[in-house]
Amino acid sequence: MNAYINSTGAFLPGPPISNDDMEDHLGLVDGKPSRLRKRILKANGIETRHYAIDKDHKTLYSAADMGVAAARQCLDSSSLSTQQVKMLSCATTQGDMVIPGFGSMIQAGLEIPEVELHTTHGVCSCSTMAIKAAVNNIRVGDQPNALVVVSELASRLFKNTRYEAAGGSKAVNFDAEFLRWMLSDGAGAILLENKPRGRSVRIDWIRSFSHADAYPVCMGIGRPTDKEDERTWQDFSTYGEAEANGALLIRQDIRLLENIVKLGVDGTLRLIQEGLLDTDKLDHLLCHYSSHHFKSRIYDMLKMAGSEIVEDKWFSNLYTRGNTGSASILIMLDEFLKSGRGKVGETMVLMVPESGRFNVSYIHATLVEE
C-alpha cells in the first residue's frame, strides 16, 4: 500500500523581519550591537524570517500554537475533519514543555479524540522521522491516514537576556552566536492518506543515514561554555548555575559543519548506487540546507562523476521564510506545491541534512493525479 500527501499547511508567526530589524527584535547583548551579525547573515543568505516573540520578548504563539495553526490550515484544505484523523505524528527540536511529548500538546490543541500518537525528537531530521513513522503506519495498513505536524520556536533561545545570563558579550563566542542569526520560528503540517485525492504526492521511499558514531556533537544545547567541563545541564545544582555556565545556550561547531556537505553527497551517491535515485530523471530537489553551499571542489567532483543536480531543479524558501529547523522542509514543501512549479508525473527529493550529530535523510516522492 502507498501513502499519499493529500494536503499541506504552514504557519509563520507575525510579519517578516528584515536583517536590519533582527537585533532590535532579539535585543542587544550588554547593550552593544553584535560584531558578527553581518558576517553570519552574509554567509547564510537569509533575508527575512518570522518570530513568535515580540520585541518585549513576550511569546505571542507557543510552539504548540504554531503547530496547531499549521495543522488547521492543512486540514481545512483536505476532505477530512479533525475528528477523522487516526494518527498524529509530531516533531520538534524543543517544545514548550520539557515533558510530556510534543504530540500530546498538539493533540490537545486540535482536540482529536483517541488518536494514535507519535512524537520524534532530534534536530532538523526529526521531521523526516515523524513522516516515516506516519508513512509506514499507513503502508502496513494500521491506519488509513496520518497527520504530521512539525513546529519550531527557536527565538526564545536568542533573547539578549539569555546571553547576558551566560556571561554576556565577553563570554559569547562565534559558535554561541552563529545560530542567533540563523534560526527562526514556524510550523508545517502534511496530511497523509492511503489513497490519492485529486492532486497528490505519492511517497516512493524514505531513507536516512546517521553518522553520530563518527563525529562529535556539532549543534546542541546542554554543554557548558568551558569545553573541559564534561557536565551537561542537569548535572548542575540549579538551572541557574547551568545557565550561568552557558549550558543552556544553543551552539554550532562551525568547523565541524563542513562534514554535513560531504555526508549529504555520500548519502546521495549511496542512493544512486543502490539504484533508488537517478539524478538525471529527478525533476525537483527541495533541500533544507542551512546556509553553506556545496563547496566548489565537491560540486566539481559530482559534475565529473555525472551526478550533478543542475541549479534549476533546486527549490528553497530559506531566504524569505528563514531556517525553521525541523519545520523547514514542510514549510518548503507547502510553498513548492502551492507555487504550481511541480507537474503531474514529476519526481522530487526532499533532503534534510542535519548537523546536530550528522543525520542525513531523503524522501523521494512523485506528483500524481487521481
Added chain:
Amino acid sequence: MADPVAMERPDVLSAVGQETLRRLLRTWFDFERRLARVPLIRRLDLDQFTVEDYRKLLLNLRPQVVEGSRWITRCASSFDRDFADVRSVIIGHAQDEHRDYEILETDYVNCGGKREDILKQPRNPGSEALHGFLMYRASQKNPVDLLGAMWIVEGLGNKMATEWAAKIEQSTRDYKDCTTFLRYHGENDEEHMDKLYGLIDRICVDEAAADSIIRTAEVTGRLYAMQLEEIEND
C-alpha cells in the same frame, strides 16, 4: 631531459569512469569517517589536540612517508610498454614527493622533537601493514589498481592542508614553521585533481579495472586508519 607526460583533465569522463569516481568518492567519505573515529584525530575535532599529539603524529607518519617513494617507484617500474604514458606520470609524481620526509623531519624538530628520535622511529604495526600491502600491489604487472591508493593518499594530503593544518597550528602556537609538510600538500591541488581525473579516464576502461581500483582504495583507507590508531597503541 623530457618532462613526465602531463595527464590532461578530460572534458567528460566515460560512463565507467563516472561510475568509478562515484565509488571513489564514497570510499573517500567512508575513510574520512574512519579517521574521525580514531581518538587522536577526534581530539583535533574537539579542540583537545596538543603539541605532544602532533609530535606523535609526525613520528608515526615519517616511516610511511619515507617508504612512500618506494611503492610509487616500484609501481612505475611495474607498468609495461602498453602503459608507458601512465608510467611516466607516476615517475613524475615520485620525483615530486621523494624527499617529502625531509620536510616532515624539520617540522618535527621545529615543534620540539629530537631529530635522532624521528630518524630511528620504526614503522608501527599499521604502517607495516600499509607498506607491505602497497609494495605487494606495486609489484604486480600493470598495477592500475594503485590509482585507488593514490586517491586515498592524495586526498589525505589535501585534507591535512585544508583541515588539519589550521587546527594543529592552534595547538602549536609556541612553535614556528612546524606545519610545512601538512601545508605543502594543499599546493597545486587543482593540478593533482586534473591528473587524477586524467588517470581515471585512461585506466578505468572496464568493470574489472574499476573493481580493482575501488578494492585497493578501500584496503589502503582501512590500513591508513589502522596506522593512525596504532600511534597510541604503543
